[in-house]
């Protein structure tokens with residue numbers, strides 16, 4: 061397991077929100093904008109940072125479909141061998157289960173893009189089986205041990221790509237693509253959950269309010285060390301939470317219990333890609 065690291069979150073970046081927010085009439089129209097952003101983020105990673113690889117975290121939910129619709133139009137702008145894909149969160153289900161974020165991304169994205177399979181970093185499927193059968197047979201303690209192993213395994217995969225070269229001791233993703241739940245959750249970080257305090261790289265949750273209940277997730281400090289963070293939120297059921305997160309900013313001193321509001325990158329920038337329906341109540 062990776063030892064605990066200290067981090068200090070500095071204030072949100074200074075770029076005005078209006079310059080970090082894209083609003084399009086429909087989710088479909090958001091896809092091309094999002095794909096253009098991915099191209100920019102990729103070029104910054106490869107050309108400006110000269111890093112030879114593009115490290116991306118993808119979430120589940122509606123995001124993969126929106127992303128896929130745009131990426132397929134700009135396929136030729138990437139050297140796909142340079143991509144390293146992680147999951148911002150993943151459900152503890154077999155990789156061919158319909159609840160698996162990998163499975164969803166495979167259907168929507170990976171089957172249509174030439175990313176080398178070894179550059180797509182999935183959870184350990186043997187451990188998934190062990191965790192689920194331990195819980196099924198009532199062996200909770202065993203289940204928890206395997207859960208720790210799956211967390212350690214995913215952290216090792218992160219280390220294999222990011223190495224220990226990072227001076228702040230957290231992986232620095234080039235791009236994290238995040239979803240937003242109507243309760244303010246992002247990744248598998250839920251309001252008021254103890255995982256919000258986690259300082260290791262990867263967390264495990266066995267009581268996710270959004271099913272399925274067992275998941276792993278990147279933690280807040282990892283999210284907050286990324287260069288580019290893009291929230292993609294569409295549909296009417298995101299209106300109220302977006303207002304809470306983006307408009308009600310005069311309580312900066314009060315700690316928020318809303319995970320998405322705790323996304324305050326140390327150096328990176330948070331962007332919001334919204335459709336008009338989600339953005340309807342915002343005063344931008």
Ligand SMILES: O=C(O)[C@H](O)[C@@H](O)[C@H](O)[C@H](O)COP(=O)(O)O
Nearest residue numbers: 119120121122239240241246247
């Ligand atoms: O459950 C998951 O796998 C997620 O990664 C989760 O954080 C998701 O991104 C949000 O719940 C938004 O989901 P929608 O875009 O479907 O509303």
